[in-house]
Amino acid sequence: MSMPPGTNTPSDSSARNTAPADRMQTSGRGNCRVCIFKSRCLPAELEGERLRAFEQQIWRQSRPVKAGQMLVHQGDMIDSIYALRVGSLKAFIDEPDGNERVMAFRFPGTIIGLAEPYQKQWGRSFATLEDSWLCRIPLSAITEALHRQLIHLMSVCLRREYEAHLTLALSSGTRKVVSFLLELSAIFKSLGQSPTHLRLPMTYLDVASYLGMRHESLSRTLAQLQKQTLLRKKGKEIHIDDLPGLLRLKTEDVIGAAPMAVVPAGTPDSYRGSIDTDPSLATHRRSK
Amino acid sequence: MSMPPGTNTPSDSSARNTAPADRMQTSGRGNCRVCIFKSRCLPAELEGERLRAFEQQIWRQSRPVKAGQMLVHQGDMIDSIYALRVGSLKAFIDEPDGNERVMAFRFPGTIIGLAEPYQKQWGRSFATLEDSWLCRIPLSAITEALHRQLIHLMSVCLRREYEAHLTLALSSGTRKVVSFLLELSAIFKSLGQSPTHLRLPMTYLDVASYLGMRHESLSRTLAQLQKQTLLRKKGKEIHIDDLPGLLRLKTEDVIGAAPMAVVPAGTPDSYRGSIDTDPSLATHRRSK
DNA sequence: CGCTCCCTTGACGACTTTCAATGATCGTGG
């Protein structure tokens, strides 16, 4: 087993995030009907006989995966996608210099492979960060009845990527780190776990790679946040003491953004005359 | 009109990117059948009667939009998505401090709103960077027959976001800028335009916002690349002189990535015994 | 012709990376 350090701290045991192995017991194997993530998964809208048929294709494909295992390799042919029920994953690619670049972290209730349907191969590698539990969903099981939900899940995934973009585009290292912590906090909260007591399943090197900074800087940043009594950390356990304070740190005086080339309204509008729909598109002007 | 400066440089007129207004003439209004982007658009797989029916819903919705117009506002209700045929857009959000953060640039042959289907409102604002031509596709026109193609387009869009993530996670400003230029170059090339003579439709402020850096730094970086004879620039016209050199700059000694917690293979594998699929998941080990 | 917005450049200061070394933790093997 590879449990994180400090798991036995006596205080605050009620709201603590439970260990993967514990959480795993509560989820039936491939039984979508009783899965707490059904609404976030492909069969969300299935019922009755159709649900039963789907389950039948899936139920033997649900299984545990130990920490540190490769789920798929970048470049592998795709024959299925995955639903993460317990544990966590990292997505990463191998860069030309032989190093890795971590591109995403995934937590329970997430579908793995949303960028892949109708593509030929996996664009990124996935590896477990801790003992996990995954359902394999063969592409053949994704019938047209599931397309609507698949589209929904993909749009949610896209939006999450946009959030990540915002985090990465933040100027200072401090803000990137804070934004990351807040994101984690929100994820844990949505999973019914404590939003203030974070147990990071990934290493600081992973986080630093994800945020585009050096792990030394990450470590220093966290140390400074601790000195400011915004949080307390002990290894990979981070307790957020001042969540509003962190939010303030992230949003306060963010660096510049972009006005744009201005085309004043009221210009002789030769193009527009030819069509009569949507007569009022606002002109985009700089905010201040 | 808001044409960029320096458009009349005498040299190299053959491979030059033509002006939006010129390109616009060649594309019929809402006529998917003859649209050069049909294969990248929703009706890609439609033919015969179905294609005719789709066109009938679309053809009055195709129209020009002048530069500097807001296409949709963040928070607007969604009733349609758009296909960009000519011109360019920027996607951006308003940040708490009143500034903008540019999150993406879009070029012809792209669908706008792929993060939005089955969401209620637009997550980002879109504005034209130059005179453009757009087809409005009402959500009601997206029947189940189009779902497969929609999923494909979304997966492509997701992958492009991952590319952007890689660009943003690059350590140095130089590499971010170079990566951005190479991305632009590839886009122009895929549109049949010169991959070395780039005419940026967006301002440097937009680019800097997108890359998470200050526009002064961007300007300085470009000036330095010019001094190294990798490119020549004149305002927003950038001519790439040494494309391999830029590629080298981007990939060479990229900063660190992440090894991870190692769980050696050959550990007593209590979990695995219970299931017999996929017996060989590789263990993830650090690269060097 | 003057305004506004955009682009450029310089100098300074703050922040990050880099290089180096030490601690801490975990799994392994004795």
Add this chain to the structure above:
DNA sequence: CCACGATCATTGAAAGTCGTCAAGGGAGCG
């Protein structure tokens, strides 16, 4: 059960990069 080795985390000092503030120049539009 303890000690060792590998990986990860932390901290310091020096060097480099980038953001900040400030000022000037240029292009387009009214």
